[in-house]
Amino acid sequence: AQSVSQHNHHVILSEAASLELGCNYSYGGTVNLFWYVQYPGQHLQLLLKYFSGDPLVKGIKGFEAEFIKSKFSFNLRKPSVQWSDTAEYFCAVSESGYSTLTFGKGTMLLVSP
């Protein structure tokens, strides 16, 4: 069975600081990788996804993630966070050819103005 590990449960940053959220997965086959964001009181929204090709993926709102196959990692980055980035972030994995997602436990990001 797959599992997804997110390294940090809570992260606190000041505005303009750089962000990197770690995500590792355990599965030896071909995977599809996702980062979702959940703003307070809202449902999950897709930030970015990796299916194939360039391992550096750019998403919405200035976020990007890098797939490193040898490290089973898919870390999320943003060069300069804003107060509006305060939210919970979830990494998720699906086996290629399957549609069910396995989620990490989430990282709560608080950005102070």
Added chain:
Amino acid sequence: NAGVTQTPKFQVLKTGQSMTLQCAQDMNHNSMYWYRQDPGMGLRLIYYSASEGTTDKGEVPNGYNVSRLNKREFSLRLESAAPSQTSVYFCASSESGTAYGYTFGSGTRLTVV
């Protein structure tokens, strides 16, 4: 607006009561899912339906049943609610055989007292 609609948005049940959570999508997706979200646990798959007429257990199916009524609708039933089922429930849909294009509903917040 196209998307996934869940009802109700909030519900309080007494232990032992039953209820059905409704979900409908209008994107002509073949696959539908029910997840539960608990603090510090991320989202966990309860049941899914890869296509109309099929349902399969996910990671945490105990205490739940599902019905894929037609291509649009996928309901989740709690036959005898327990406090451990207090959670936020999300329905989602996607194209079959892929996690591409996952769309989540806005969630149902269920409290069992």
